Amino acid sequence: MTTVLLVDDQQLVRSGFRLILQVETDLEVVGEATDGAEAVAAARELRPDVVLMDVQMPVMDGIEATRRIAAEDTAKVLVLTTFDDDAYVFDALAAGASGFLLKNADPQHLVDAVRTVASGQALLSPEVTRRVVDRMVSAASKASSASSASSGESTVSAATEVSAGSRPPATGLDRLTPREREVLVHVGRGMSNAEIAAALFLGEATVKTHVSNVLAKLHLRDRVQAVVHVHRHGLIETD
Structure with a gap:
């Protein structure tokens, strides 16, 4: 049985995820949290296999919560993202997230993602990968332009x-x-x-x-x- 902790500040979102996951015989939702601070505390207490983590939340955001959970090794973290918050992906990578999933993914992708991360594999959806690459290319272009405009220093x-x-x-x-x-x-x-x-x-x-x-x-x-x-x-x- 794979245990899951749901973290999102919206009750409707958490309820939707619970409905999707609880019908699977090998998945069990063991708790919910409404912000990052609650998530860290719940992960310590419940020791779930996977934390399904939102990014933008009050009190403590999902990035900081992911960093603390990963540092304490209390669970693997699957971060939920949208095209509006993909700028947080790099921060979540550094924080120790084991995967990313778009919030508009279909129910089966959500179930598969939880199983994938729980099994010890990491997951980065192709859509999120493309956004990561686009941001890298953009950063490279800006850095190149800044370098060209500088005095030619080699740094x-x-x-x-x-x-x-x-x-x-x-x-x-x-x-x-x-x-x-x-x-x-x-x-x-x-x-x-x-x-x-x-x-x-x-x-x-x-x-x-x-x-x-x-x-x-x-x-x-x-x-x-x-x-x-x-x-x-x-x-x-x-x-």
């Missing part, structure tokens, strides 16, 4: 360091096999193991093994960090 700005256009030293990438690198690029596009298997004509178990090897070799926590790694090092550009 690289912090914004450029985290953008898709920058190429930090690709530590560990040389340890990947050609197939592992190929799998990593597909992970960077937000593809699931099943989608990667279909694209590369491999078995899903084989893809899972490749992903595990990639994470271990690059010292990445999960697929979410892998997505950021891919775009930081421009791997999709060169694919």
Whole structure:
């Protein structure tokens, strides 16, 4: 049984999620919280497998709550986002979220996402991945323009360091096999193991093994960090 804590400041939203999840025989909603502070306390008390976390809430927002829950390792956090708050995605990544899901996702995607995160995998929907990439490209463009307008100093700005256009030293990438690198690029596009298997004509178990090897070799926590790694090092550009 996978236990879930619902965190959202809107009662209607929490009720809707509860209705969706409670009909599944392997999922159990064990609690609800209306803000981040309540979420942190409830996670400590209930020790749920997954926290379904909203971002914009009073008292303490979902980003800070995610950071505290991840630091205490009391649960895995699945962050709910919309196109209006995708600017928070980077902060949530740094805070330790295990996945992101759009609030307008259909019920089955919600159920699958909870199961995916509970199983130890990370989840970043293709829609959110595209928004992350767009923001990286935008940051790179602004950093490039600022650099061109400067006096020509060679110092690289912090914004450029985290953008898709920058190429930090690709530590560990040389340890990947050609197939592992190929799998990593597909992970960077937000593809699931099943989608990667279909694209590369491999078995899903084989893809899972490749992903595990990639994470271990690059010292990445999960697929979410892998997505950021891919775009930081421009791997999709060169694919």
